[in-house]
Amino acid sequence: MIFSLTGVPVYVEPFFIVLECGGVGYGARIPVNVYQAVVAGGYDTGKKPFTLVTRSVYSEDNAQLYGFLDQAEAQLFDFIRSLHGFGPQAAMNLISTIGGAELLQALKASDVRALTKVPGVGKTRAEKLCFEAHSKKARLDKLSEKQSRQVTATAGPDELLVQALISLGYSQKEIDQAAEKIRKLPDLPAAATRENLQDWIRLYLRNL
Numbered sequence: 001m002i003f004s005l006t007g008v009p010v011y012v013e014p015f016f017i018v019l020e021c022g023g024v025g026y027g028a029r030i031p032v033n034v035y036q037a038v039v040a041g042g043y044d045t046g047k048k049p050f051t052l053v054t055r056s057v058y059s060e061d062n063a064q065l066y067g068f069l070d071q072a073e074a075q076l077f078d079f080i081r082s083l084h085g086f087g088p089q090a091a092m093n094l095i096s097t098i099g100g101a102e103l104l105q106a107l108k109a110s111d112v113r114a115l116t117k118v119p120g121v122g123k124t125r126a127e128k129l130c131f132e133a134h135s136k137k138a139r140l141d142k143l144s145e146k147q148s149r150q151v152t153a154t155a156g157p158d159e160l161l162v163q164a165l166i167s168l169g170y171s172q173k174e175i176d177q178a179a180e181k182i183r184k185l186p187d188l189p190a191a192a193t194r195e196n197l198q199d200w201i202r203l204y205l206r207n208l
Helices: 032-040 071-082 088-098 100-109 123-134 137-150 159-167 172-183 197-207
Strands: 004-013 016-021 024-029 050-058 063-068
Touching: 004 024, 004 032, 016 032, 016 050, 024 063, 032 050, 032 159, 032 197, 050 071, 063 071, 063 088, 071 088, 071 100, 071 137, 088 100, 100 123, 100 137, 123 137, 159 172, 159 197, 172 197
Parallel strands: none
Antiparallel strands: 004 016, 004 050, 016 024, 050 063
16 A cells, blocks of 8 residues: 655646656545645646655555545545545545535534535535544544644644645644744735745745
C-alpha cells in the first residue's frame, strides 16, 4: 500500500493529479483543496515537489489511489469508507464539497442540512450517514479531537492558506508563530482569498 508520494505535478485538475516520482507518473483522485494548494503554490508551473498523503483502494477489477493534504483528512476518508453503504467515491465527494473540518462538524452535530449540500446526498442518505457515523462514536470523537488541535486561532490565517503552508512542510506550530509576527506588521494585504493567496504565502514564508 502507498501511504504517501512526493513528486512533481505534471498534470492537475480539480479532482485528479499526476505526480511524477522517480520517472513514474502516479495518478490519484483528489479533493478540491489539494488542487487549490498545488495551483496556489505554483507546484505545477514551477515543477516543484509536492507531497500527498495517499490511500490505495482495491476492488476485483480496479486499483485506485486517493490523495490528501494531510493525515487527518486521509483518516476521515478512511472513516467514511468504513460506514455501511458509503464507499470511497462517496467519501471523496463529501470531503471535496464541504471540506474535512465542516464534514466532521456536520457529522458530530447530525447536521443533515449541511450534508445535503453534497451532490447526490438527499435527506434520507444524509440521515443514514449521521446514523452510521454515530454508531462509531468513539472513532468519530477521536477524529474530531485531532481536527480541533489543527484549527488555527480566529485571528490566524484562513484554512486554505494553512493547508498550502502545511503542504510546503511547515508545522501548525510554526504557522501560528508566524501569524503572531504578521499580525503586528503594518500595511497587511487584504484578507487571504484564492486571488491573493500567493501574496499571503510569500508573506508567511518571510516570517517562518
